[in-house]
Amino acid sequence: MSNKQKYYIGLMSGTSADGIDLALVSFERNHKLRHHASYYQPYSNEIAEQIKSLYRPNANEIDRAFTLDVALAKLFSRAIHDFLAQQHLTHADIIALGNHGQTIRHRPLNTNAFTLQIGCCQTLATLTNIRVIGQFRRKDMALGGQGAPLVPAFHQTIFSENKTHNPSSKNAIDVFVVNIGGIANLTFLPAQDTFKTLGYDTGPGNALMDDWFQLHNPDSTFKYDKNGNWAATGIINDELLHQLLSDNYFKLPAPKSTGREYFHLPWLQKQLNNVAHISSQDVQATLTAFTAITIVNAITQHHLDNTNMVKIYLCGGGTHNKDLKNQLNQQLEKQITNYELLLTNQKDIDVDQLEAIAFAWLAFAYDKKFLSNMPAVTGASKGCTLGTEFLP
Structure with a gap:
């Protein structure tokens, strides 16, 4: 044999x-x-x-x-x-x-x-x-x-710090695995067995940013806002941001899932119709903040014990967007005392x-x-x- x-x-x-x-x-x-x-x-x-x-x-x-x-x-x-x-x-x-x-x-x-x-x-x-x-x-x-989402069972085998799954772990660590693809999804691997593993789509990841970038930069070599450089030239518009965050999807409890058949350019245009005129760069900056805030809001919803350390592993195309990662850090610093923002590479799993x-x-x-x-x-x-x- x-x-x-x-x-x-x-x-x-x-x-x-x-x-x-x-x-x-x-x-x-x-x-x-x-x-x-x-x-x-x-x-x-x-x-x-x-x-x-x-x-x-x-x-x-x-x-x-x-x-x-x-x-x-x-x-x-x-x-x-x-x-x-x-x-x-x-x-x-x-x-x-x-x-x-x-x-x-x-x-x-x-x-x-x-x-x-x-x-x-x-x-x-x-x-x-x-x-x-x-x-x-x-x-x-x-x-x-x-x-x-289908990957939380896999995430649990690789990333869990719960002592049931990782007996060598000394500290209580809440783990979140965040995949930022077209749509962003999150897996919550709680430090304690009293909480269940959860996973769901948090909302748009790169989808709206990519579509808006392509619409306004049709001659670009890239199909996306490389490093978030274009977004970084804009200013976050609070009125638009509030309008985006008011969508009913973000009020739904888990389990929930969504896709590009929901979060698309016509959806965005509908939101833009309800606010004063904004430059295209400011829209991109606001969309980046929107993705970051909806991800962090989901994380803080489940991180209920501030004595627990939080490890957040990022993967997906959004990990290459420096402006988005800066926004994530800014939002996390506001809401979580003790956290690490990591890449899945640190567990020998390539982000892409x-x-x-x-x-x-x-x-x-x-x-x-x-x-x-x-x-x-x-x-x-x-x-x-x-x-x-x-x-x-």
Whole structure:
């Protein structure tokens, strides 16, 4: 019997619709995760626009969505082929692909709640000749959950400082893992067992900032406000900030989840219609503050014992925005006595790869039949093993 190392590949395409993230992962006998390599394939402008055009209802959706479903699977398969070649591996070295796919619609509050991720798992399995585990959100939603966020169970295995999970920990430490993608989400790993692990979407991450930047900087080399440099030239407008923070989403209790089908440019324009004229740079500065404040408000809502140390691990594209990180620090200093603002890199998890790694772990969890949703997080009626298997 061959003792050659076998791997899982996690595949993530987030709400920013910027490209494909792949992570090569293995698991040791004690289930300890090891991240070996990463790969990133940016989307063309055409593909990115096709994805974003499906975030909101529009004409001819079914044809457009399911044509793109197969087109993305073909892109995913080419990225995997190139990644394997780069790592001098073949399909036979891979146990399974954990495919999140590309979310184009997420409606957890509908009477008949649903979620739709495209990037056809069956096409992907057939083209790569690798077993695919995908459609991770649907069973949780069938059990009455929001189908999101899915990564807190993974976060708990990596980041928890609770003495139950980390017996060597001497101090009481509340841990928060904050992923700032297009939408920002938070996982709360409490210091004490008396509190439950929680996770939910805090609101916009980079989505509104990216869209506003592209609208007003169409000739930029970048599709985003690099380092937050443009936002830093503006001034935060208190009137607009108050208007943004008054949205009902921020009054909802957890579990809750949202997406770019809710927080988008028409939503922003509606808010702008209710305030006096503001320069485009001031809007960007205000959007940056908006993201920072909604994240910190969520953190302080759960950090109830000021004697506890707080560790906040950041990941996602927003970690590269210096202005946003400055805003986060400013807000945290106002509200929390003793905290550390860290990057997931300090736990050997690349800030740009955490979600791809998490979907490799979810594929592994499927194979081991672990309970991989968290009812306290999603609102599901019970725990379950997430995912569906697709064979080549």
